[in-house]
Amino acid sequence: MNNYSLKLDKVTKIFGRRLIFNEIDFEFYPGKIYGLAGQNGSGKSTLSKIISGIISPTKGKVNHMLDNKIIPSEKLHDIIGFVSPYLVLYDEFTAEENLVHFAKIRGAVYNETQADKLFGDFNLFDRKNDLLKTYSSGMKQRMKYLFALLHNPYLLLLDEPTSNLDKAGKDKVYEIIRDESKSKCIIIASNESSDLELCGEIIQIENYK
Amino acid sequence: MMKAYSLFKKDWQSELRTRYAINALAMFILVTISVILFSIGQEKISEYLTGGLLWVVIFFSAMSGLSRAFVSEEERGTTMTLQFIASPSTVFNGKLIFNLVLVFLMNIAITLLFIILFESFAIKDWSLFLFAFLLGNIGIAVSSTIIAAIISKASAKGTLYPVLSFPILLPLILTLLELTKFAIDGETISDSLVELAVLFSYDIIMLTASYLLFDFIWKD
Numbered sequence: 001m002n003n004y005s006l007k008l009d010k011v012t013k014i015f016g017r018r019l020i021f022n023e024i025d026f027e028f029y030p031g032k033i034y035g036l037a038g039q040n041g042s043g044k045s046t047l048s049k050i051i052s053g054i055i056s057p058t059k060g061k062v063n064h065m066l067d068n069k070i071i072p073s074e075k076l077h078d079i080i081g082f083v084s085p086y087l088v089l090y091d092e093f094t095a096e097e098n099l100v101h102f103a104k105i106r107g108a109v110y111n112e113t114q115a116d117k118l119f120g121d122f123n124l125f126d127r128k129n130d131l132l133k134t135y136s137s138g139m140k141q142r143m144k145y146l147f148a149l150l151h152n153p154y155l156l157l158l159d160e161p162t163s164n165l166d167k168a169g170k171d172k173v174y175e176i177i178r179d180e181s182k183s184k185c186i187i188i189a190s191n192e193s194s195d196l197e198l199c200g201e202i203i204q205i206e207n208y209k
Numbered sequence: 210m211m212k213a214y215s216l217f218k219k220d221w222q223s224e225l226r227t228r229y230a231i232n233a234l235a236m237f238i239l240v241t242i243s244v245i246l247f248s249i250g251q252e253k254i255s256e257y258l259t260g261g262l263l264w265v266v267i268f269f270s271a272m273s274g275l276s277r278a279f280v281s282e283e284e285r286g287t288t289m290t291l292q293f294i295a296s297p298s299t300v301f302n303g304k305l306i307f308n309l310v311l312v313f314l315m316n317i318a319i320t321l322l323f324i325i326l327f328e329s330f331a332i333k334d335w336s337l338f339l340f341a342f343l344l345g346n347i348g349i350a351v352s353s354t355i356i357a358a359i360i361s362k363a364s365a366k367g368t369l370y371p372v373l374s375f376p377i378l379l380p381l382i383l384t385l386l387e388l389t390k391f392a393i394d395g396e397t398i399s400d401s402l403v404e405l406a407v408l409f410s411y412d413i414i415m416l417t418a419s420y421l422l423f424d425f426i427w428k429d
Binding site: 049052053054055056074077080082084086087088089090091092093097101102104105106107 | 211212215216218219222223226227285286287289290291292293294295296299303428
């Protein structure tokens with residue numbers, strides 16, 4: 001288990017005049033699955049984007065800590081694996097080319113062995129050299145897990161983790177989430193009761209209005 | 210810088226597959242130069258006017274193709290992926306390298322076509338012209354990159370790009386026109402130091418302003 005932790009300190013988000021959520025205080029640790037629940041438009045995805053560093057909170061702080069030291073914002077992409085409907089991969093590249101480009105842009109070395117293992121885990125090995133535009137929506141969703149897991153992150157942030165997946169795909173994802181939760185901190189933002197059943201603790205976003 | 214180069218490589222490979230900007234630029238250059246040739250017909254035009262037309266073609270070609278660096282990411286929905294995996298400086302540097310390569314390729318092609326097709330395009334001092342061309346291309350690439358980043362967040366992308374670019378690129382184009390005139394007259398680099406200093410300052414100011422602004426533009 002690593003010494004990673006995530007602390008939300010009075011995190012508030014306001015879009016224009018609309019308050020999305022107010023003063024969320026919470027701490028997340030590895031070895032546990034956390035849920036972000038709430039109705040459509042309650043701010044689950046917004047909170048996920050704030051945690052990932054893509055957008056900033058209106059007030060409050062999000063501190064990603066490793067060995068009690070704050071991880072600088074420009075390093076966040078190295079420690080977070082993010083699956084989200086808003087993260088789109090490049091259709092004009094093959095699945096493997098996408099991963100190679102992302103690894104290099106991150107400044108990491110592309111680990112082919114690890115990638116091949118993940119391609120195998122998600123039943124995409126035979127299609128790894130096909131252009132992403134030939135993939136179905138379910139296959140693209142599975143590809144997002146490779147994108148999220150390849151750099152072995154400390155935090156796995158899963159926004160709508162099972163959208164577009166069939167029964168077999170969902171079962172595989174649940175198996176991997178359970179497996180990864182032994183060493184990582186996992187946050188699931190979802191409305192699906194089957195997704196939230198995995199969580200040990202759930203934050204109801206509506207309670208922070 | 211290696212991360213920015215990797216982003217450039219990703220963009221270049223993507224461009225070669227989708228021909229998102231190259232086709233638009235190539236068609237624009239061919240059509241514009243053909244229209245100029247047809248409208249001139251057998252008339253003889255002055256050397257100064259030909260020099261001016263060169264920069265007019267370059268300006269409008271830049272308008273037609275260089276916004277793609279960011280707009281294509283926005284249209285494909287990949288902006289957030291880039292925001293997640295790369296720091297703003299990596300993204301800006303990567304896109305800047307892409308636009309620099311595109312501007313140089315585009316402007317070399319336009320200049321070669323002018324040399325071949327226009328008899329009156331007679332530069333007497335090539336060293337001055339090439340020096341101005343180098344600084345001018347850097348200025349166009351830097352300005353286009355930051356303007357493209359701004360307009361990619363707007364809804365009316367197509368119309369906003371030339372509207373925003375015109376006042377920003379005007380001092381650059383006017384200085385380049387002046388230097389091209391000097392090169393046609395046979396003046397040397399040492400005779401044109403003031404204009405070259407203006408061009409150099411423009412590049413530095415635009416580059417500095419772009420780095421300062423980009424974080425705010427890129428992150429919501």
